[in-house]
Amino acid sequence: xxxxxxxxxxxxLIIGCGSARAQITGAPLLSMQILSSKTxxxxxxxxxxxxxxxxxxxxxxxxxxTTYLSLMDNQNKLPVDxxxxxxxxxxYIGTIDAGQTLPLNWxxxxxxxxxxxxxxIAEAAGNDxxxxxxxxxxxxxxxxxxxxxxxxxxxxGTPIVLIFVLFMLSYKRRVDE
Amino acid sequence: MLxxxxxxxxxxxxxxxxxxxxxxxxxxxxxxxxxxLLTNAELSLLDQTELMWLLGKIIIGVALLIxxxxxxxxxxxxxxxETAESLFxxxxxxxxxxxxxxFASLTLWAAIFVVSIPYILVASAGSGLGLxxxxxxxxxxTIGVIGFIFLIFGISLLYRSSKNTITTALIILLAFAxxxxxxxxxxxxxxxxxxxxANPIDNMFNSLDNVxxxxxxxxxxxWQFLLPLVVFCMIAFAILFLSAKRFEKxxxxxxx
Numbered sequence: 001x002x003x004x005x006x007x008x009x010x011x012x013l014i015i016g017c018g019s020a021r022a023q024i025t026g027a028p029l030l031s032m033q034i035l036s037s038k039t040x041x042x043x044x045x046x047x048x049x050x051x052x053x054x055x056x057x058x059x060x061x062x063x064x065x066t067t068y069l070s071l072m073d074n075q076n077k078l079p080v081d082x083x084x085x086x087x088x089x090x091x092y093i094g095t096i097d098a099g100q101t102l103p104l105n106w107x108x109x110x111x112x113x114x115x116x117x118x119x120x121i122a123e124a125a126g127n128d129x130x131x132x133x134x135x136x137x138x139x140x141x142x143x144x145x146x147x148x149x150x151x152x153x154x155x156x157g158t159p160i161v162l163i164f165v166l167f168m169l170s171y172k173r174r175v176d177e
Numbered sequence: 178m179l180x181x182x183x184x185x186x187x188x189x190x191x192x193x194x195x196x197x198x199x200x201x202x203x204x205x206x207x208x209x210x211x212x213x214l215l216t217n218a219e220l221s222l223l224d225q226t227e228l229m230w231l232l233g234k235i236i237i238g239v240a241l242l243i244x245x246x247x248x249x250x251x252x253x254x255x256x257x258x259e260t261a262e263s264l265f266x267x268x269x270x271x272x273x274x275x276x277x278x279x280f281a282s283l284t285l286w287a288a289i290f291v292v293s294i295p296y297i298l299v300a301s302a303g304s305g306l307g308l309x310x311x312x313x314x315x316x317x318x319t320i321g322v323i324g325f326i327f328l329i330f331g332i333s334l335l336y337r338s339s340k341n342t343i344t345t346a347l348i349i350l351l352a353f354a355x356x357x358x359x360x361x362x363x364x365x366x367x368x369x370x371x372x373x374x375a376n377p378i379d380n381m382f383n384s385l386d387n388v389x390x391x392x393x394x395x396x397x398x399x400w401q402f403l404l405p406l407v408v409f410c411m412i413a414f415a416i417l418f419l420s421a422k423r424f425e426k427x428x429x430x431x432x433x
Contacts, residue, residue, distance in 0.1 A: 150299055150302070151211055151212055151215045151216070151299050151300075152212070154208070154211070154295045154296060154298075154299045155208035155209075155211055155212040155296075156208070157295075158204045158207070158208060158292065158295050158296070159201055159204045159205050159208055162197075162200060162201045162204050162292065163201055166194040166197050166198075166201065167194065169194065169197070170194045
């Protein structure tokens with residue numbers, strides 16, 4: 001009886017190890033890179049393009065591949081809601097053949113000044129573990145607008161000109177009388 | 178005679194500094210809005226076309242409010258000051274009387290539009306949409322303002338009281354303007370969509386959105402907004418026509 005129990009335990013251990021190994025070897029061999037890491041920094045209000053690429057380094061095609069961005073505010077240590085920053089945070093790739101490399105592009109609108117870290121995450125069908133790229137750091141400097149588009153002369157000048165016209169009309173009326 | 182009535186009204190409305198102060202206040206409002214839109218840390222991050230759209234809505238909104246108040250009193254004061262009787266004893270037809278008052282109210286809209294031109298130009302600088310923005314504000318504003326003037330003149334001839342006409346006209350303006358400011362998520366049901374398609378203010382704002390945000394600048398691309406506006410003008414004119422007929426039948430002294 002004791003012998004049978006040991007055999008069972010041994011078999012369970014073998015099956016367990018096999019299954020864990022299957023999960024690791026079955027994990028997608030996707031690798032992502034952010035290519036525009038050096039040109040990402042800018043000023044609040046700028047639109048920049050995050051350029052990246054995804055490669056299937058495995059020997060089999062991978063289906064239902066989806067990639068998305070994850071942005072982290074380094075100062076507040078909080079993830080950033082990308083709804084205001086990027087119109088499409090997720091990109092559905094579909095199937096990537098073995099050895100195939102595809103480009104990835106996200107247009108991001110810098111909304112708030114600060115220091116940020118960015119990664120690309122990829123998921124593929126039938127795999128529990130997502131794949132992530134290396135972290136890219138970038139800075140967004142604050143936007144300082146005192147006179148954008150010459151609005152100040154118009155905003156101050158138009159009412160002043162109108163007041164002057166009113167004064168002249170009033171003066172002319174008094175002179176006429 | 179039409180020109181005489183028009184000039185008389187303009188002299189009364191635009192000749193003194195007191196009667197023109199509203200235009201300075203309107204320009205201060207445009208100044209404040211455009212400066213805030215272009216310099217505020219978060220508002221200035223909006224797309225330029227969205228800023229232009231917001232400014233366009235404010236210009237048309239201010240114009241509608243001022244013209245509504247003016248049109249509500251421009252006819253009724255003739256009855257309240259008892260000048261209508263002497264006016265109609267002179268060789269003035271009701272048509273000339275209404276047209277003279279219409280041009281006087283339209284002059285206020287023209288003044289607001291002229292004052293808004295520098296703001297339109299500065300807000301649209303570099304977008305390539307400056308002329309389209311200016312043209313559509315002029316077109317939509319003129320059609321909308323004419324429709325509201327017709328409607329209010331019709332009410333004026335029925336009521337012959339400034340207080341009642343202003344109250345009714347303002348509540349009509351509010352009834353049209355409030356749903357137009359609702360977000361698109363509040364317009365998902367069929368009732369809201371039908372009302373939105375018929376609402377003149379909604380159509381003016383949606384046409385501006387179509388031109389500035391979606392870059393559909395031709396008149397053909399905007400017919401679905403312009404047509405309901407023209408229909409609104411025709412309905413308002415029909416109300417004015419019926420009201421004028423009733424006025425002619427009743428005479429200056431109302432019997433009810």
